[in-house]
Amino acid sequence: MTTLPDARLYIDGKLRDATGGATFDVISPWTGEPAGKAADATAADVDEAIAAARRAFDTTDWSTNVEKRVALVRKYRELFERDRARLGQLAMHEAGAALGAVNRAHVDMALDGWDDYMTVFDKIEWEKDYGEKPAFGMIHKRLGVREAVGVVGAITPWNVPLYVNIGKVVAALLAGCTVILKPAPNTPGMGAIFGELAAEAGFPAGVINVVFGADPALAGEMLVQDPRVDLISFTGSTGVGKRIMEQGAATLKRVFLELGGKSAKIVLDDAPNFAMDVAMTMLVFHAGQGCAVQSRLLVPKSRYEEAKAILKGAYGQFGDNWGDPNDPAHIMGPVVSRRQMERVKSYIDLGQEEGATLLVGGNIRPDKGGGFFVEPTCFVDVTNDMRIAQEEIFGPVLVVIPYEDDEDAIRIANESSYGLSGGVSGSHDRAINIARRVRTGSMSVNNGMCISGDIPFGGFKASGMGREWGLEGIEEYTDVKMLAWPVAQAEPA
Numbered sequence: 001m002t003t004l005p006d007a008r009l010y011i012d013g014k015l016r017d018a019t020g021g022a023t024f025d026v027i028s029p030w031t032g033e034p035a036g037k038a039a040d041a042t043a044a045d046v047d048e049a050i051a052a053a054r055r056a057f058d059t060t061d062w063s064t065n066v067e068k069r070v071a072l073v074r075k076y077r078e079l080f081e082r083d084r085a086r087l088g089q090l091a092m093h094e095a096g097a098a099l100g101a102v103n104r105a106h107v108d109m110a111l112d113g114w115d116d117y118m119t120v121f122d123k124i125e126w127e128k129d130y131g132e133k134p135a136f137g138m139i140h141k142r143l144g145v146r147e148a149v150g151v152v153g154a155i156t157p158w159n160v161p162l163y164v165n166i167g168k169v170v171a172a173l174l175a176g177c178t179v180i181l182k183p184a185p186n187t188p189g190m191g192a193i194f195g196e197l198a199a200e201a202g203f204p205a206g207v208i209n210v211v212f213g214a215d216p217a218l219a220g221e222m223l224v225q226d227p228r229v230d231l232i233s234f235t236g237s238t239g240v241g242k243r244i245m246e247q248g249a250a251t252l253k254r255v256f257l258e259l260g261g262k263s264a265k266i267v268l269d270d271a272p273n274f275a276m277d278v279a280m281t282m283l284v285f286h287a288g289q290g291c292a293v294q295s296r297l298l299v300p301k302s303r304y305e306e307a308k309a310i311l312k313g314a315y316g317q318f319g320d321n322w323g324d325p326n327d328p329a330h331i332m333g334p335v336v337s338r339r340q341m342e343r344v345k346s347y348i349d350l351g352q353e354e355g356a357t358l359l360v361g362g363n364i365r366p367d368k369g370g371g372f373f374v375e376p377t378c379f380v381d382v383t384n385d386m387r388i389a390q391e392e393i394f395g396p397v398l399v400v401i402p403y404e405d406d407e408d409a410i411r412i413a414n415e416s417s418y419g420l421s422g423g424v425s426g427s428h429d430r431a432i433n434i435a436r437r438v439r440t441g442s443m444s445v446n447n448g449m450c451i452s453g454d455i456p457f458g459g460f461k462a463s464g465m466g467r468e469w470g471l472e473g474i475e476e477y478t479d480v481k482m483l484a485w486p487v488a489q490a491e492p493a
Helices: 043-059 066-082 084-095 099-121 161-175 189-201 218-225 238-251 274-279 301-318 338-354 406-414 428-437 470-475
Strands: 009-011 014-016 023-027 034-039 127-135 138-148 151-155 178-182 208-210 231-235 254-258 264-267 296-300 357-360 377-380 397-403 422-425 478-489
Touching (some): 009 043, 043 208, 043 218, 066 161, 084 099, 084 161, 084 189, 151 161, 161 470, 178 189, 189 208, 264 274, 274 301, 296 406, 301 377, 338 357, 397 406, 406 428, 422 428
Parallel strands (some): 151 178, 151 231, 231 254, 264 296, 296 397, 377 397
Antiparallel strands (some): 009 208, 127 138
């Protein structure tokens, strides 16, 4: 396996090691062995990054010079394009992305999303005329002005790190904010490259800072609690999202949270391609490590046995064609860490204890290598009150739940604390009606694409608040200020 270059911090315009020179190992999900080293940031390093971002926002023209920041963000994008091959290597060797998924989901989609941001940016209404209105004997002109919110702490996960890093960093920069990026300890290199290329692009010191460390909480909690940070943008688990809200309350921190999911795919009895829609729900792409994956398959009781047979055949056809880092046809590799592998396996064991039937899979696969391999797994005979149907597993585990009719399918889909994504397949009008009634941030109708850089993405309920991507994704990093001034004396009533 490839040895990754050392991941260095980027603070106040300088690439550097951690204070004291401490490092930690970056573990390859494929081998379970160190694949590189990363700087282990101290509290002093994080404090310096926050101070640099605050100073850059308060004392430079970054937030007001639109032409300057757009030009730099475009140059930044060119450098990422140049280093496309390196981005793919980082996705593979840090996040465990299989070769067949590297470009498709980890690089192409991320860079396309960046391009979408550049397109929708031109549509932002930086000033809005609210017209004139009489008050206290005068006619007053009102103008709304959209401004950058300030210093942003961007805390990102390990599953699709480039995509999420771009989603936060580029939006914040375009809005005029300064940023401290805190990537997950599993994927520091995909954060470090943002510092390296920012230095090469020539960003002003302090506009972008990148810090990471072996302790996932140290930098994150400092960002959340520090009053110099105006907004926290977080993608990750619902539990951590709740903690961020609690800790940020003391400074009335603004938060954007894109959290977990347990999304439902409803296949109706009149779905034109019933077999394809059922088979497509196999949770194998990137080992099911996605917050928006549809991990609950809902099928009508009248076709339940047929659906089980379809899945059995589809998993059988998929077979053992996964887990080879050098095979471009493979779309599934390991899960990201030993801890995650053990977590997924504990849910597989739990499902059997709860009385669900293991249709396929369920095993750890040490024969695939020294890394963290879990077989594609599917449970049938699942009821929606089981923990495997309610809790986010974040691995290659699909659960299949039968329903009586449309109302029952909607009820089951909505009986979840989450509401991030979902899907429904069937006759168009019927599917649209169901999609409108499922409480979730996005709903794919007949496999329509709901995830794209030019449209907003986010969740309901315990899946978070706010929207990433699209015009709304940039506006998350702004506030609106109202200006008003008298322009004439009002006519007497």
